Amino acid sequence: MRQSNFRSTQLSRRDLLARVGGVGLAGLLGASPWKAMAATIVELPFVNGRRELVTNFPRKGAMLLQRTRPPLLETPFDVFDHGVFTPNDRFYVRWHLANIPTTIDPATFRLEIHGHVRQPISLTLDELVDKFEPYEIVAVNQCSGNSRGFFHPRVPGGEWANGAMGNALWKGVRLKDVLDRAGVKAGALQVRFNGLDTGVIPQTPDFMKSLAIDHARDGEVMIAYAMNGEPVPLLNGFPVRLVVPGWYATYWVKMLNDIEVLNAPDDNFWTAKAYLIPDTPFANVVPGQQGVKMIPINRMLPRSFFTNVKDGAVLKVGQSTPVRGIAFGGDTALAQVLFSPDTGTQWQEARLGPDHGKYSFRQWEVPLRLASRGAHKLMVKAINTAGSAQPDHANWNAAGFMRNVIESVSVQAV
């Protein structure tokens, strides 16, 4: 019953959602009038953070629209309070290039494996399913620039709040098994992945990403043909996408149709020149700092979030309230989630929910009883099994990558 008390508390809090309607908006959005009347605007908590909640993308429910073409759709954060598996129709969407096939015919689709191999192979989807041992893993897919909108000073790019991430059960085949079928030759260095999307003009570099050969063959990197027990939505990479557990989503190539084994370092734009981070702890530099060694972005860091309490929430003094959220360990398992009711002065260990594997979201919960009236700052911190903990201070880099600072919410006790 504490639960229901809490939910009514939530309803009374100042809500960030504002309902807007009117013909002007209908014209602006190109929506039908009845739809525009119900259009919902969400104000993300940073400058120029106004987002429309849209429902007009295929196999997607209500998503925060950042860009229509190519689509950038953010998961509204409330979704993460419903469980650790992010529903496919609420899973965030991020495309780089606008020439995205809108029709995929499984009868003609082929996955090519070629390059520095003994025998190039071309697989149909049925062959991928039938000829390889199925493999499953639960893993978080997080955009390199998740939370970029919170960077200070601000940096240009995809201006996400915290919803450019999701967690799913991926089913498919191990990349290792597929590479072994083609036979990787001695001297292979990297494996490069390409999907069906291309730039609108030929001058735009095709989106491709590479992994080191040993990483590609580690038995965890996989080619997924199912997401949460369903086909992968087209906007998340139908018919197959790469899954790179523990690594940022830039490597999880969507609509994967071409795998090339390389015997020389990949010099393509997206691997060699884009998605680079400062080679420093937490990819952190001082704004304007020059001469820092840059390396490709790689392993994820631990993070934790509140999902049932937001800034401005009003709680009752002396009443126990379950405070909960989600956390993940990054490139290895979550070890602990610590909660502080007092701006980080005291920390207590949160109770953790069911474990779905080391790359998954995991829920955490603490009972909270605030003893005094007034403002309280709640904090949450994840620590992974490698001992990496979320830092007290936010990182900064010019690309807006890898934010993982301790999260906090300010609440009022009355």
Place this chain on the structure above:
Amino acid sequence: MNTSRRNIAPIRVVPVLLGIALAAGLAWPQTTDSQPAAEKRTSGPGQLWSKVSVVLPTSENRFPPGKGSQITGQCLICHSAGMVLRQPPLTLDEWVGEINKMRNAFGAPLPADQVDILAKYLYTINGRHSSGGPTTVDGQGSR
């Protein structure tokens, strides 16, 4: 397509895990509603390799009028206006950096002599005064 091939979907672990959680007396929120009915209806496991055809929405978002706004047609070749309009306010130099990133990294067909005009336009609609500090724009073009 034979039946065994079609039936490749993973077992539905969510309800099982929820059951375990409830048995353990935990108050984790409901997860069974995380698979929407519409999704099950449109593409259940039995249809896994059905042909997929979708229509992606087009953007009705427009750049506001102003001197230089006509050049934004070049931007719209590759992306809709929302990406630009939802950026944080940038200094004039930062807008120049963004435009040159589009030209140099992505091949935007924008003549060099139009960069300053477009930058001034973008600065006018979404600019901030330079504080004298360092620019926060880098040239990776990965974002």
